[in-house]
Amino acid sequence: MEIRAATLEDLTPVGELLVACLNAGVGWLPEGDYSRNIPYRMKPSYALFVAERNESRGKVIAGFVECVREMPPHPPEVSNLFVHPAFQGQRIGLELFRHAVRYCGLGTLVSTYARNTSARKFFEGQGCVEVGRAPTYSLTDFMSGRTDDPNWRITYVVPQDRIAALVG
């Protein structure tokens, strides 16, 4: 398996992978064509990496991770990590996360929906420490004022010692 920076040709398979993940279980997100979102995120501070595997049918994008490195003091962020359902549980998420943390460096943040228990287990299993919860798109979520609201996002920091361990 190779982890590399995405090219424009990867955008269609990355969008399809995102939709496959959403259909397989992250289906509680608001309706929308998420496959079209990725090109709009592209700006100089944005990086998209893909995990590519050699399968009998040819090269396949098995997962991807998005990173944002803004100007300091804005912390670097691993903004999305997705592994195709057919390839989950094979350490691809871990390899992508390692790559992203290496790219982002000290103070890396990562966030996920409070209700995304499997992603929370993944990030907490990697030693990420919760630093806060915040409402997202919906005013209703904000108005609920409940920090245990499942629609809020939990932000984690990757502690310095974990960065060292992950980067190796």
Ligand SMILES: CC(C)(COP(=O)(O)OP(=O)(O)OC[C@H]1O[C@@H](n2cnc3c(N)ncnc32)[C@H](O)[C@@H]1OP(=O)(O)O)[C@@H](O)C(=O)NCCC(=O)NCCS
């Ligand atoms: C979360 C996700 C990226 C994990 O990727 P993955 O390739 O399946 O995970 P890995 O095989 O690399 O697992 C690495 C470790 O995390 C653990 N882990 C992964 N998913 C887990 C889960 N649902 N529950 C508990 N532990 C889990 C593994 O057991 C493994 O632990 P170990 O090192 O002790 O054996 C993947 O399940 C995914 O794409 N989910 C859908 C999208 C999503 O929710 N993304 C995160 C929010 S942006």
